[in-house]
Amino acid sequence: AQKVTQAQTEISVVEKEDVTLDCVYETRDTTYYLFWYKQPPSGELVFLIRRNSFDEQNEISGRYSWNFQKSTSSFNFTITASQVVDSAVYFCALSEVDSGNTPLVFGKGTRLSVIA
Amino acid sequence: KAGVTQTPRYLIKTRGQQVTLSCSPISGHRSVSWYQQTPGQGLQFLFEYFSETQRNKGNFPGRFSGRQFSNSRSEMNVSTLELGDSALYLCASSFAGGSSGANVLTFGAGSRLTVL
Numbered sequence: 001a002q003k004v005t006q007a008q009t010e011i012s013v014v015e016k017e018d019v020t021l022d023c024v025y026e027t028r029d030t031t032y033y034l035f036w037y038k039q040p041p042s043g044e045l046v047f048l049i050r051r052n053s054f055d056e057q058n059e060i061s062g063r064y065s066w067n068f069q070k071s072t073s074s075f076n077f078t079i080t081a082s083q084v085v086d087s088a089v090y091f092c093a094l095s096e097v098d099s100g101n102t103p104l105v106f107g108k109g110t111r112l113s114v115i116a
Numbered sequence: 117k118a119g120v121t122q123t124p125r126y127l128i129k130t131r132g133q134q135v136t137l138s139c140s141p142i143s144g145h146r147s148v149s150w151y152q153q154t155p156g157q158g159l160q161f162l163f164e165y166f167s168e169t170q171r172n173k174g175n176f177p178g179r180f181s182g183r184q185f186s187n188s189r190s191e192m193n194v195s196t197l198e199l200g201d202s203a204l205y206l207c208a209s210s211f212a213g214g215s216s217g218a219n220v221l222t223f224g225a226g227s228r229l230t231v232l
Contacts, residue, residue: 045223106159
């Protein structure tokens with residue numbers, strides 16, 4: 001069965017520090033997708049990135065970067081030079097493809113607080 | 117382009133009552149998924165509707181039900197409310213289906229239900 005683990009429940013950093021949010025997943029499928037979502041205090045989850053299981057290239061988008069490693073079943077998310085506006089709960093999620101139509105499964109989330 | 121709209125945003129009910137929550141997806145999106153978010157259990161999948169048919173269902177009791185209309189709008193109903201049903205209920209829409217692996221879900225801001 002698919003599972004996503006975000007071991008860090010809460011992280012607090014000072015503005016301009018770099019921070020990495022960890023995500024470890026479990027799946028028996030060969031084909032799957034990994035996602036990161038951000039949930040600000042307003043409540044709605046905001047999509048950040050999607051990565052398929054065949055694409056292990058790291059991705060950088062501005063201050064955000066993602067490191068996907070199939071060998072360790074991890075999909076970590078790094079924020080460089082954090083800002084107060086980055087304060088939110090971040091969720092990693094997994095969607096399997098080979099197993100048929102399975103819904104998105106989320107980790108428990110990591111609450112990031114960036115202090116000015 | 118309007119996002120996913122959920123109503124009501126906040127509501128308070130007492131044990132034993134029932135509640136109906138509404139979700140209007142992004143125009144053109146045919147799939148609507150519902151998730152329950154609680155501090156203890158995190159984000160848990162309730163069900164997904166696609167073209168008025170329930171395509172997937174999570175592990176929730178029969179008190180939780182839903183439906184989708186021909187215009188893709190969806191409602192979920194919880195009957196005989198229990199204290200444990202207090203949660204943020206999130207609706208998400210996608211074009212082809214939230215359980216189709218690659219599809220990105222766009223979430224609404226949620227309906228926060230408090231059961232007293």
